[in-house]
Amino acid sequence: MRDVATLAGVSLKTVSRVVNLEPHTRPEVVARVRAAIAELEWSPNASARTLRTGRTGLVGIGVAELRRPYLATLVEAIVAEADRRGIPVAVEPTHGDPDRARSLLAARGRVFDGVVHIGPIAPGVATDGGLADRPVVVVQGGRPVEELDRVDEDVVDAVVLVARHLAVMGRTRPVLLGHDRAWRRDDESGHPSAAMRAALSTARIDTDGVACVEIPGVADRRAGARAAAEALVRNPALDALLCVNDEVALGALATLAAEGVEVPGRVAVIGYDNLDDGRFATPTLTTVDPGPRRLARAALELLADRLAGTAQPEPRAVTTGVVLVRRESTLGEGQR
Amino acid sequence: MSRRPTLADVGAVAGVSAKTASNVLLGRPEVSPATRAAVLAAVDEVGYHVNLAGRGLASGRTGRVAVVVPNLYQPYFAELAERLMLALEEHGLTTMLRVAHDECAEIDAALGPTTQDVDGVIVCPHHFTAEHLAGGEPRRPLVQLGGGPNDAVDCVVMGEATGSEAMTRHLLETGRRRIALVWNNPPGTAPWGDRFEGYLAALTAHGVPRDDALVVSGSDWDRRASGYEAMVGLLRSGTAFDAALCVNDAIAIGVMRALRSHGRRVPQDVAVAGFDDTDEAEFTTPALSSVSPEQPEMVRAAVRMLLERIDGHAGPPRRVRTGAHLVLRASTAVA
Numbered sequence: 003m004r005d006v007a008t009l010a011g012v013s014l015k016t017v018s019r020v021v022n023l024e025p026h027t028r029p030e031v032v033a034r035v036r037a038a039i040a041e042l043e044w045s046p047n048a049s050a051r052t053l054r055t056g057r058t059g060l061v062g063i064g065v066a067e068l069r070r071p072y073l074a075t076l077v078e079a080i081v082a083e084a085d086r087r088g089i090p091v092a093v094e095p096t097h098g099d100p101d102r103a104r105s106l107l108a109a110r111g112r113v114f115d116g117v118v119h120i121g122p123i124a125p126g127v128a129t130d131g132g133l134a135d136r137p138v139v140v141v142q143g144g145r146p147v148e149e150l151d152r153v154d155e156d157v158v159d160a161v162v163l164v165a166r167h168l169a170v171m172g173r174t175r176p177v178l179l180g181h182d183r184a185w186r187r188d189d190e191s192g193h194p195s196a197a198m199r200a201a202l203s204t205a206r207i208d209t210d211g212v213a214c215v216e217i218p219g220v221a222d223r224r225a226g227a228r229a230a231a232e233a234l235v236r237n238p239a240l241d242a243l244l245c246v247n248d249e250v251a252l253g254a255l256a257t258l259a260a261e262g263v264e265v266p267g268r269v270a271v272i273g274y275d276n277l278d279d280g281r282f283a284t285p286t287l288t289t290v291d292p293g294p295r296r297l298a299r300a301a302l303e304l305l306a307d308r309l310a311g312t313a314q315p316e317p318r319a320v321t322t323g324v325v326l327v328r329r330e331s332t333l334g335e336g337q338r
Numbered sequence: 339m340s341r342r343p344t345l346a347d348v349g350a351v352a353g354v355s356a357k358t359a360s361n362v363l364l365g366r367p368e369v370s371p372a373t374r375a376a377v378l379a380a381v382d383e384v385g386y387h388v389n390l391a392g393r394g395l396a397s398g399r400t401g402r403v404a405v406v407v408p409n410l411y412q413p414y415f416a417e418l419a420e421r422l423m424l425a426l427e428e429h430g431l432t433t434m435l436r437v438a439h440d441e442c443a444e445i446d447a448a449l450g451p452t453t454q455d456v457d458g459v460i461v462c463p464h465h466f467t468a469e470h471l472a473g474g475e476p477r478r479p480l481v482q483l484g485g486g487p488n489d490a491v492d493c494v495v496m497g498e499a500t501g502s503e504a505m506t507r508h509l510l511e512t513g514r515r516r517i518a519l520v521w522n523n524p525p526g527t528a529p530w531g532d533r534f535e536g537y538l539a540a541l542t543a544h545g546v547p548r549d550d551a552l553v554v555s556g557s558d559w560d561r562r563a564s565g566y567e568a569m570v571g572l573l574r575s576g577t578a579f580d581a582a583l584c585v586n587d588a589i590a591i592g593v594m595r596a597l598r599s600h601g602r603r604v605p606q607d608v609a610v611a612g613f614d615d616t617d618e619a620e621f622t623t624p625a626l627s628s629v630s631p632e633q634p635e636m637v638r639a640a641v642r643m644l645l646e647r648i649d650g651h652a653g654p655p656r657r658v659r660t661g662a663h664l665v666l667r668a669s670t671a672v673a
Binding site for chain 1: 402409410411413416417419420423424432433434435437439450451454455561562563566591592594595598617618620621622623625
């Protein structure tokens with residue numbers, strides 16, 4: 003460390019501040035210290051550092067799994083944003099297991115300085131210190147179960163955009179595959195969600211007949227293929243499928259193609275997540291883009307403020323914008 | 339917040355010294371079963387957690403492994419990363435996932451000082467080769483998973499030649515003769531490597547001449563758009579073809595879309611095949627034929643070699659070749 007300080011022409015204290023990501027160091031000094039560290043291939047002994055400072059310099063990202071392509075996209079966006087800020091991250095898949103989520107959050111202060119948790123935190127998982135010394139930021143967690151900083155996209159705007167698009171296109175008999183994204187697990191009123199019902203009513207679509215084919219397990223392509231088949235049997239007159247995510251919508255497209263149902267001639271299909279796949283599907287998929295980069299940027303900003311001790315004591319909630327991406331599965335061919 | 343319980347607290351409750359409590363938690367043999375039980379009960383009672391930082395200082399181990407992938411947007415890498423994490427976890431190891439978007443970042447994550455506090459590294463490379471080590475050794479145990487064979491480190495070599503030879507043979511046996519390659523060599527360079535050799539071997543066996551006008555590639559080889567782009571180039575060249583063998587599924591999906599946009603039917607006019615058998619292949623329209631590289635086997639081999647290195651195995655670099663098999667779907671059905 004002394005060598006690093008000498009080469010960079012700064013004090014030991016300054017090297018320590020840069021290594022521990024403390025604020026109030028001029029960017030050119032940070033750059034000089036980093037260059038010296040790289041040149042000398044010096045590696046701060048993080049175990050010793052943790053004992054001394056109580057900081058590990060590492061942020062944990064909790065995510066159900068990486069095999070869901072949207073989650074991989076969001077994790078990638080968070081990792082890229084953390085890289086940009088010079089914050090090393092480790093990704094921990096929780097597989098929806100409360101015990102795994104518990105051990106991830108309990109690792110704050112020992113392994114991680116803080117945690118970005120993607121999706122709702124299971125009830126009963128302790129998040130103490132989540133606003134103070136061991137921050138937790140929840141991304142796309144829906145309604146908060148604890149007092150924590152959180153970032154969500156504007157799901158109400160999303161259902162408004164979808165309902166209006168349906169109405170403009172003259173679709174009046176939609177069926178939901180999986181819940182709509184404004185719906186929450188603690189929503190007593192069932193499907194569709196109150197926000198979706200309001201949006202459909204505003205768009206003059208009768209909400210009484212809107213059925214929902216529930217998807218009990220993982221909402222992947224296979225589940226979407228199965229749910230679409232069920233929807234066709236239960237509601238042969240349906241003219242639109244509103245899917246909980248793009249994977250389900252892509253599975254539904256496979257079923258509709260196999261059954262010879264024209265898309266969008268007879269049935270329009272709308273997904274959610276704006277996966278890259280949807281641009282290349284046959285037909286290309288209309289979807290809602292929740293903006294993973296915007297979510298990632300907001301989450302890291304909240305976390306960095308907490309780690310730096312510059313955030314207000316109250317929990318903060320950031321809502322980011324969404325975009326309806328209109329493609330062939332509602333517009334028909336010839337549209338790109 | 340109240341004071342965190344220490345080993346001394348555990349010892350006091352169990353009626354032993356802190357040193358004995360430590361011996362139990364480190365799994366040292368010189369402790370009687372009764373003492374062990376008393377200490378473990380005391381750990382629960384006082385709510386003691388092992389201080390990993392302290393343990394790291396004492397044993398030199400962190401219990402963490404770095405996994406380096408070039409990106410997560412190509413489903414192959416997301417699936418592989420997930421499988422590695424689960425396999426490492428079975429051995430009580432946690433994973434630090436590094437996403438390295440370019441050559442510099444990849445080499446730095448695999449070899450450099452920014453990947454800290456890990457016992458070893460598994461790198462799924464885009465760029466890493468023996469040359470990056472310049473005759474030296476990695477600073478910590480390192481295993482390469484997939485990518486080109488590397489003589490300098492332990493590596494798991496995917497069944498690339500086997501897989502592409504089998505798929506090429508399948509295309510030939512179903513009547514295709516002009517098999518385009520939508521590949522990963524940078525534009526303007528000649529294709530090379532095991533997958534290409536497998537393709538050539540199958541052509542030779544069927545007496546079909548090689549035609550380099552059939553080899554195209556996009557700006558990169560991770561994105562569906564690059565497959566689309568490369569196929570547009572091939573269509574514009576006027577070269578006749580009746581099949582497209584793609585370097586991976588993401589590229590194949592872009593290729594299928596480009597063919598459809600240009601009025602070519604799959605599989606009637608052109609058969610399309612991918613590589614990797616990712617989750618999406620089964621649900622494309624038409625469903626995509628692909629080569630399964632048997633990821634579970636690849637992951638098992640990589641984790642096993644890394645654990646052996648972490649435990650001090652010092653032999654020369656090893657190479658494990660894994661298998662591959664065809665998963666045939668509608669995109670290569672007989673025209």
